[in-house]
Amino acid sequence: MKAFDFVIIGGGSAGCVLADKLSASGEHSVCLLEAGKADKNWLIHLPIGIIGLMQSKSLNWHFNSHAEKTLNNREIFTPRGKTLGGSSSINAMLYVRGQKQDYDHWQSLGNNGWSFDEVLPYFKALEHQERGADEFHGINGALNVADSVSKPAVNADFIKSAIAAGYPENHDFNGASQEGIGYYQVTQKDGLRHSAAKAFLTPSLHRKNLTVITQTQVEKVLISDGIATGVVYKHRGKIQQLSANKEVILSAGAINSPQILMLSGIGPKAELAKHNIKLVHALEGVGKNLQDHVDVLNVAQHNRTEVLAYRPKAMWWSAKEALKFITKRAGLLTTVIAESGGFIKSDPTLTEPDLQLHFVPAAMDDHGRNHKLLCTYGIALHVCLLRPKSRGTVTLNSNNIHQHPRIELNMLDHQDDIDTMIKGVKIAKKILSTPPLSTTHVKTIFPDENCNSDQEIHQFLKEKCNTIYHPVGTCKMGQDELSVVDEQLKVRGVKQLRVIDASIMPTLISGNTNAPTMMIAAKAADMILAEHALSKK
Numbered sequence: 001m002k003a004f005d006f007v008i009i010g011g012g013s014a015g016c017v018l019a020d021k022l023s024a025s026g027e028h029s030v031c032l033l034e035a036g037k038a039d040k041n042w043l044i045h046l047p048i049g050i051i052g053l054m055q056s057k058s059l060n061w062h063f064n065s066h067a068e069k070t071l072n073n074r075e076i077f078t079p080r081g082k083t084l085g086g087s088s089s090i091n092a093m094l095y096v097r098g099q100k101q102d103y104d105h106w107q108s109l110g111n112n113g114w115s116f117d118e119v120l121p122y123f124k125a126l127e128h129q130e131r132g133a134d135e136f137h138g139i140n141g142a143l144n145v146a147d148s149v150s151k152p153a154v155n156a157d158f159i160k161s162a163i164a165a166g167y168p169e170n171h172d173f174n175g176a177s178q179e180g181i182g183y184y185q186v187t188q189k190d191g192l193r194h195s196a197a198k199a200f201l202t203p204s205l206h207r208k209n210l211t212v213i214t215q216t217q218v219e220k221v222l223i224s225d226g227i228a229t230g231v232v233y234k235h236r237g238k239i240q241q242l243s244a245n246k247e248v249i250l251s252a253g254a255i256n257s258p259q260i261l262m263l264s265g266i267g268p269k270a271e272l273a274k275h276n277i278k279l280v281h282a283l284e285g286v287g288k289n290l291q292d293h294v295d296v297l298n299v300a301q302h303n304r305t306e307v308l309a310y311r312p313k314a315m316w317w318s319a320k321e322a323l324k325f326i327t328k329r330a331g332l333l334t335t336v337i338a339e340s341g342g343f344i345k346s347d348p349t350l351t352e353p354d355l356q357l358h359f360v361p362a363a364m365d366d367h368g369r370n371h372k373l374l375c376t377y378g379i380a381l382h383v384c385l386l387r388p389k390s391r392g393t394v395t396l397n398s399n400n401i402h403q404h405p406r407i408e409l410n411m412l413d414h415q416d417d418i419d420t421m422i423k424g425v426k427i428a429k430k431i432l433s434t435p436p437l438s439t440t441h442v443k444t445i446f447p448d449e450n451c452n453s454d455q456e457i458h459q460f461l462k463e464k465c466n467t468i469y470h471p472v473g474t475c476k477m478g479q480d481e482l483s484v485v486d487e488q489l490k491v492r493g494v495k496q497l498r499v500i501d502a503s504i505m506p507t508l509i510s511g512n513t514n515a516p517t518m519m520i521a522a523k524a525a526d527m528i529l530a531e532h533a534l535s536k537k
């Protein structure tokens with residue numbers, strides 16, 4: 001059996017950072033196993049390719065949740081990246097860290113070392129901020145953070161309308177204060193996507209001590225006498241094994257990491273028994289505590305032609321945009337779809353924003369899959385709840401890794417989440433009906449103009465809410481009986497096994513989750529390297 005010092009399962013946002021950091025010194029041998037293909041498809045690199053990636057069945061796991069009782073029994077589409085770079089290769093590229101309070105809250109739960117002051121240096125060290133360095137930003141990291149080059153003019157109108165509706169302007173959501181309206185910064189370099197793979201893995205591939213194996217789905221972690229010793233995986237139809245001299249690291253993301261733990265015999269006793277899986281170590285919290293940003297779209301037809309839409313003379317338009325991209329690395333081919341937005345308070349007495357807005361220059365519905373609606377020139381304003389109180393689960397449908405796990409998002413289960421989202425829809429309506437945006441308004445598409453009472457808006461939310469793609473928390477870090485990992489991200493009760501990805505977040509951060517996941521991986525890599533340097537002495 002082949003052996004490596006570290007075996008990393010999953011080459012996503014966290015896995016790519018780990019592969020880079022753990023192999024950098026040349027001292028440790030590292031093997032990264034990724035279920036998806038290498039990130040060669042042009043849809044990944046050209047930002048507008050996100051539209052195609054949402055539909056892709058080979059680069060996207062294409063999960064669907066179970067029929068959600070709280071959302072009119074709808075199955076909620078839950079895309080996840082399946083390629084090197086993971087979800088950072090199919091995401092919307094918005095660079096957001098969350099609020100200082102998110103990390104101070106993690107610390108207050110007993111997770112020492114995770115306060116904002118302790119994680120900020122990692123955010124800064126990972127980043128190459130094109131605007132330059134300051135108290136909150138670094139310029140020496142591998143991840144390029146840029147101002148978006150594609151800004152259809154309707155974005156400026158949205159920003160003006162939101163400010164006229166009473167919300168402050170903000171030029172840096174990752175600076176001193178998150179609150180306000182403005183343009184997002186994006187993880188792009190020269191107009192191309194800068195995924196975790198592009199930033200961290202590709203530049204490290206030449207290292208002799210780093211092995212990357214793609215199209216390899218890990219089936220389980222091997223555990224012997226309470227120690228993780230290696231993994232079982234399938235490659236080119238053949239079941240194979242690898243052993244790990246130092247550690248096995250699970251970075252398969254918030255949906256797959258709990259699935260792999262359970263298939264390895266680590267998880268809730270009853271769940272394992274139900275699927276005839278031999279119990280190795282009981283951990284009730286595996287797959288519990290699923291949190292995601294519940295989101296709803298407010299869509300209107302507008303008298304604008306610069307928006308994204310299926311249009312007459314599409315060939316001419318595409319050729320013009322292609323030329324802009326080739327000559328200036330600009331134009332709509334570099335779009336991240338949601339260039340502007342912001343963080344606002346549903347109630348002015350709050351100390352921090354509890355809602356996020358993403359403004360889209362397109363009549364968007366159903367994750368861009370409503371092609372009929374895309375024939376209309378329009379706009380869409382997303383409203384999402386930053387710190388939901390509802391909790392869902394990831395459990396198993398069977399003991400077969402090739403069958404998707406059962407996802408129950410359970411969004412809008414908590415009355416406080418419903419109340420805040422109702423306020424959010426009212427705010428969105430107000431912004432959309434304020435000039436200058438209101439001056440190009442032709443027709444409201446949804447919610448209907450007569451949908452105004454709390455009860456009517458709640459009905460609308462049940463019909464239309466979706467995820468905005470930030471599942472976390474299913475292998476949470478903590479000290480209580482539902483925690484799966486400790487603050488060193490070591491799996492409780494099993495040696496030489498860590499989980500390092502979005503699933504360890506005890507609570508969802510107030511914003512998009514890619515940069516926080518990479519921060520988690522960079523900080524964990526330092527912990528691992530420090531521990532193994534000590535054990536050598």
Ligand SMILES: Cc1cc2nc3c(=O)[nH]c(=O)nc-3n(C[C@H](O)[C@H](O)[C@H](O)COP(=O)(O)OP(=O)(O)OC[C@H]3O[C@@H](n4cnc5c(N)ncnc54)[C@H](O)[C@@H]3O)c2cc1C
Pocket residue numbers: 009010011012013014015033034035036079080081082083084085086087088090091092093094095096216217218219251252253254256257260401468469470471501502503512513514515517
């Ligand atoms: C459509 C979409 C849009 C988003 N937009 C944004 C955004 O604009 N900004 C932002 O900050 N965040 C965004 N996110 C969220 C962000 O990208 C994720 O939170 C982050 O990438 C999660 O990182 P991760 O390492 O936990 O998991 P992932 O990056 O998903 O990586 C997990 C990896 O593990 C692999 N894997 C799974 N199971 C196995 C197995 N059994 N064996 C081997 N490999 C396996 C997967 O194929 C994948 O490559 C978006 C996500 C999506 C899906």
